[in-house]
Amino acid sequence: MNPTDEKELEKKFQERIDKGEVIEPKDWMPERYRKQLIRMMSQHALSEIVGMLPEGNWITRAPSLRRKAILLAKVQDEAGHGLYIYSGTETLGISREEMVADFFKGKAKYSSIFNYPTLTWADTGSIGWLVDGAAIVNQTALAKCSYGPYARAMIRICKEENFHHKQGYEILAHLMKGTPEQRQMAQDSVNRFWWPALMMFGPHDAESPHSADLLRWKVKLYSNDTLRQRFIDRTVSQAENIGIKLPDPKLKWNEEKQHYDFGEINWEEFNNVIKGNGICNKDRMKSRKQAHDNGAWVRDAAETYAKKHEKNAVSA
Numbered sequence: 637m638n639p640t641d642e643k644e645l646e647k648k649f650q651e652r653i654d655k656g657e658v659i660e661p662k663d664w665m666p667e668r669y670r671k672q673l674i675r676m677m678s679q680h681a682l683s684e685i686v687g688m689l690p691e692g693n694w695i696t697r698a699p700s701l702r703r704k705a706i707l708l709a710k711v712q713d714e715a716g717h718g719l720y721i722y723s724g725t726e727t728l729g730i731s732r733e734e735m736v737a738d739f740f741k742g743k744a745k746y747s748s749i750f751n752y753p754t755l756t757w758a759d760t761g762s763i764g765w766l767v768d769g770a771a772i773v774n775q776t777a778l779a780k781c782s783y784g785p786y787a788r789a790m791i792r793i794c795k796e797e798n799f800h801h802k803q804g805y806e807i808l809a810h811l812m813k814g815t816p817e818q819r820q821m822a823q824d825s826v827n828r829f830w831w832p833a834l835m836m837f838g839p840h841d842a843e844s845p846h847s848a849d850l851l852r853w854k855v856k857l858y859s860n861d862t863l864r865q866r867f868i869d870r871t872v873s874q875a876e877n878i879g880i881k882l883p884d885p886k887l888k889w890n891e892e893k894q895h896y897d898f899g900e901i902n903w904e905e906f907n908n909v910i911k912g913n914g915i916c917n918k919d920r921m922k923s924r925k926q927a928h929d930n931g932a933w934v935r936d937a938a939e940t941y942a943k944k945h946e947k948n949a950v951s952a
């Protein structure tokens with residue numbers, strides 16, 4: 637394409653974005669917009685899939701049939717989220733097979749939070765309350781993002797995440813009414829998950845290489861730091877209500893700013909985890925690979941069925 641035409645198309649594209657129009661798969665879009673969306677959406681889809689592992693670890697050990705049924709439903713929901721987002725990403729011209737292959741080649745990222753282990757039952761509570769809680773803050777904004785298939789997937793996902801958030805909070809609230817050992821288990825779990833949950837929002841705005849483009853294109857509606865602050869502001873009173881102490885001595889209401897001040901995140905730990913050196917990175921890869929290989933016969937059967945069905949349809 638002639639560079640002048642391309643500039644003109646980019647200008648018109650930005651005008652559509654500025655007017656709040658939704659971009660659909662067949663619309664013209666700059667190559668960088670398409671690539672950024674593939675990067676972000678495929679990371680998001682993969683996070684949902686890998687995110688099944690920490691809680692999946694507790695399905696067989698849930699303390700009652702009721703808890704087991706709820707956890708099973710939650711983990712299945714996460715699989716569904718992964719599939720919607722993978723389908724949404726496919727509208728940008730990449731196949732799910734390619735995205736999955738990128739993960740096994742070590743090229744695809746997923747959220748840092750899923751590289752932390754779930755050591756006790758209370759961790760399923762912390763994941764629901766803090767991890768789903770953080771995901772909701774981020775995803776409620778994404779439900780209004782400029783790319784139609786992504787925004788629409790987020791609407792249903794957010795509804796389900798709200799249930800996840802409540803079930804996690806209820807697990808911790810219940811433990812906090814229990815024995816001193818149960819209260820200690822809940823507190824210890826929040827001590828371990830609080831800071832990694834804050835890392836889910838990504839680096840500080842000034843350190844975030846992708847934010848400028850994503851904000852200009854309204855893929856992101858708010859910056860990493862704005863969403864992190866929003867999450868903290870809404871979570872402090874929830875912790876107080878059930879007697880949990882958030883593990884940050886600097887956490888304090890700032891009357892002037894009308895926000896909570898908080899301590900600095902350990903960015904060295906964050907960078908280490910996203911480079912693949914977190915506690916569970918290798919284990920997560922191994923478990924996903926095993927599940928993928930074990931599912932090969934299902935993919936083969938589905939493909940054979942689809943081909944047969946297609947052949948019959950042609951000859952009918």
Ligand code: FAQ
Binds near residue numbers: 687
């Ligand atoms: N972990 O320039 P930025 C869930 C990377 S879903 C790992 O700020 P961006 C549901 C980033 O990719 C959770 N990597 O990047 C659930 C980039 O690396 P790259 C997932 C991170 O895209 C609950 C580099 O750092 N949600 O939890 C992280 O503008 C319970 C520079 O960063 C989403 O994916 C991180 N935390 O902003 C499931 C939401 N942060 O690609 C099961 C959609 C940053 O250049 C159980 N994604 N990086 O190699 C987003 O909103 C954004 O992509 C951010 C990062 C905010 C995550």
